[in-house]
Amino acid sequence: MGHDEQPPYQRVAGDLRRRIKSGEWQIGDKLPGRPDLARHYDVGTNVIQKAQERLIIEGFLEGRSGSGTFVRRPRERLRMVRSRHREQRRTSPFRADMADHGITGTWESHSQARTPAPDEIAHRLGISPGDPCVRTDYEFLADGRPVQTSVSWEPMAITGQTPIVLPEMGPFAGRGVVERMRSIGITVERAVELPRPGRATQAQANLLGISVGDLVLLIERTYFDADGRPVETADIVVPDVRWEVAYEFGIDAPGR
Template sequence: MADSTPAGYQRVADAFRERITDGTWPPGHRLPSRAQLGAEFGGGENVIRKAQETLIAEGLLEGRPGAGTYVRAPRTRLHMQRCPAPGTPPVPLAPPGISTWDAHSTAKTPAPADIAARLDIAAGEPCVRTEYEFLDTARQPVMTAISWEPMAITGGTVVVLPDGGPLAGRSVIDRMAHLDITVTRAAERPRAVQVDRDQAQKLGVPAGTLAILIERTFFDATDRPVETADLLVPADRWDIDYNIPLTAPPA
């Protein structure tokens, strides 16, 4: 018979969770040192550390480098609308709830094999790679994106860099329209992932945090891919809404 007794760190994590839930430890409360917690809850430093890491991954605690571990204040969930209904404006570059964002573009970046397949170009063809970081109204990171555009389409034009030129900061749809290219559809593939250390640092979350990765590709009127991007959003911050138009069956 399997042993149903919870591991030491799980028992301590349950006790921490109860104190947060009942308000004994309110938002912003700084936890005592690991030595103090170990003496109170019974467990070595490794047990306390793992219990804290468990609750950090759940979004209940947050570690502040050099300052200790604190009860995390509840954050308002943000809503990202995908597939807008007919007649509504296209999806903006930044969804509601974003107060500011930063972008950094690098031209002549060789397309990796997976990106090249999504853009229907040869691996290694030059692209403009743009990294985006989005902040909420509290200026906390809540989303990142990495975009790829073939330079065969935008190279030598004033819109070659998404973060530069007369249309800097405008959507892919607007920038392609400047080149008389009409974006007619977008294909998206969302999937659950755990963020790696580099992604975690940019999003301000622990490594291994659950997130949603949206692989999005824009197509023009000839069904040619003109841009592809990976949008990464922490699962505990976002609700992703899909509004899918349906065609009525013939009478």
Template sequence: MADGTSGKTAPYLRVAAMMRARIADGTWAPGDRMPSRTDLGREFGVGENVIRRAQELLISQGQLEGRAGSGTYIRSPQKRRPLPRIPSDGQRGGSGIAPAGFEGTWEADSTAKVPAPSAIAARLSIEAGSLCVRTVYEFLTDHRPVLLSTSWEPMAVTGGTLVVLPEGGPLAGQGVVARMAHLGITVDRVVELPHPVLMGREDAQMLGVASGSRATLIERTHYDDAGRPVETADFLVPASLWDIAYDIRLAP
């Protein structure tokens, strides 16, 4: 990108290039905390706003990470991991909070009485605008987000019960199958529909990957034994962090 009047490279792009060079040559190593914006501005001869824009660019490209209240750090490279989509013996695929095959922890934020958008309502076979519990998840390995998910459950199914919140009540964190069983509902089928997508800026920054990079969006829906959908979720799986693996056993 060039300056529209002078044709010169924008200052923040020049600073970003110098920062990128320091990361590449090892001057700044993975895990290092960057100097303050004041110190960097003095060193590079620019204002703090230029430093901020340069850092935001490198964060969007997955080379830096901002930590609230702590500063900006050189992001450590993350290894690709397998994400099996077929459960091993003795497991029930998709029955828990996390996608089958994920090993780690998660953080969740639930909101009740959220009107269902039309696309979600169609997946849940309810009217658009029907009230749901929406839960946003961050799945973590080594304390870093590596997967994102948003789950929707109709309040017509769980409203007014002890299990209305996935992360609250007596069965907190035990997953859709266990919580529905508490209500006398048998969940016996999970359907997944994967779509290729490009990462938006906000999600990419949270996951430490480049904005616009490839990901798989997995639409997962739980059905009860009457064929009624009781929960649906979107899992955002960055291609740079995960290999989605299908291990399908053939009948003898």
């Protein structure tokens, strides 16, 4: 296979996608069986299966147990807006973002206290490697479907002796970093986000319901208090096939 030649399943997926878009099969139509498609494209049925799985992820097809594979209405790529305004709403920013789309936002999480800070996390938080942190792994859901993951780190030197030491327990559970820190007298003044493209790892693909190697947006986010001290940092993963991320910037009026 040459460097520019597509793998067989991608070639088949591309032609099936073209045929669906051209109207050869309408929404609700059942595709021919895998053996028939395999003969048509002169490939194995495993190639057809992988091509169909690709189009299922993209939202062109849906598999129905015991019935076959059908054309479905392509999914729209929803927009996730990240701005300072999302932090000013006294609720979880994620839940508020999903509500803007008429979607119920929920999440599952697991926190582990006294986790030693790895070198990179320590650098981002301005602490020493090995200092104890609370690490929280999140899987965020929209109407029960996974839409992003996040791994959050908070220094226990800040929250260790407070009611908010575990982000998803206590009186401010689920309220977001800004509200939780405000409850212990810390004003979060700014957030810095570093977005970059990436490819899904096996672990990320399993959580997000996508394929290994699919495009994702990786966002490194750090919150700072009024003194410029980092109080939390997180690595967020957003699947590109389902969401586009937009950044909104407020412009101060002249003279302000």
